[in-house]
Amino acid sequence: MESVVTEANRTVVLAAGGTGGHLFPAEALARVLTERGWRVILATDTRGDQYAADFPAAERLALEAATFKLSNPIGMVRGWLRIRAGVKRARRAYVRLRPSVVVGFGGYPSLPALLAAKQARIPRLIHEQNAVLGRVNRYLSKRVDKVACAFPILRRAPGKLKPMVVGNPVRPEIRALYDQPYVLPGGVFTLLVTGGSQGAKLLSETVPAAVAMLPETLRLSLRVEQQTRMDSLDFARRTYTKAGVEAEVAPFFRNMAKRLSSAHLVIGRAGASTVSELAVAGRPSILVPLAIAADDHQTYNAELLAEASAAVILTEKKFTPQKLAEVLEGLLTTPHVLDKMAEGAHAAGRPDAAERLADLVEATARR
Known part of the structure; x- marks a missing residue:
């Protein structure tokens, strides 16, 4: 035929x-x-x-x-x-x-x-x-x-x-973000945490613990939107509440374009869609490649943004609450670095x- x-x-x-x-x-x-x-x-x-x-x-x-x-x-x-x-x-x-x-x-x-x-x-x-x-x-x-x-x-x-x-x-709603400028807030800073289809437990538990370690002045200016495994929901919510951090925690976000639009920093895996959407949206990121990914492809995906000075790559071994808190504090206190990261991501977008x-x-x- x-x-x-x-x-x-x-x-x-x-x-x-x-x-x-x-x-x-x-x-x-x-x-x-x-x-x-x-x-x-x-x-x-x-x-x-x-x-x-x-x-x-x-x-x-x-x-x-x-x-x-x-x-x-x-x-x-x-x-x-x-x-x-x-x-x-x-x-x-x-x-x-x-x-x-x-x-x-x-x-x-x-x-x-x-x-x-x-x-x-x-x-x-x-x-x-x-x-x-x-x-x-x-x-x-x-x-x-x-x-x-x-x-x-x-x-x-x-x-x-x-x-x-x-x-x-x-998707078109993500494509529309390419024309939207990255603007750091004068008030609340939005941290978006995406999970990915595999290995989200590490992110689900490490990110809340790291955020809780931040200085109080940074925690009070932070809003977290986090995709979390079902078995980690209660832990994440309790941790954020105890730390005095405004947080929305859910197993899955369908309106990702809207969330990317309001995000000032993204933490996530380095799947192909994630990396490409971050580039098109022009958003700074901290990427944690999935260690068991076939042929280590997530590390190679992440390199596109790292080489554009748009992302910080943390391996799973280095992705501890202490290390993440250190990286987060460094970025949250240097807005000019976040601006440069956003520019690098935007330049890498297609x-x-x-x-x-x-x-x-x-x-x-x-x-």
């Missing part, structure tokens, strides 16, 4: 793993393509439901795919059997949907969608959000027509691969990434 692009058949399948890091860039691209007259189909797994509530898709294609470790032969067999089943499901769906192009954003659920597209001879491309080419995208990179990436340097890529650097698409990726999608569909 070959696909031919016509005005009557502008259908694109966006395939992404069920995490915010995969789905947020896909959502940003979906909005641009929808505005250009494309019909968007989202292919993901059930994990993606919490991130895809506002995804502008005409239809959802459920493609479950198990992860597996190369050291576990039985798990590999089971994983590939599920992937094969997903390929068959995608092939059947493509006969009905007749997509002109299939775009993968990584994660195992994108694997059957792209393999089925290759079998059906449908144009296809992948986008790598991280500074290191992920395992699934590494496997697919030789089986697609185009490879796009977010960071200027893409590590673990095959030697002959020539990816196109487009940046990491961010606000037109979604449009550039959409251009590449359309070019690939017409090949």
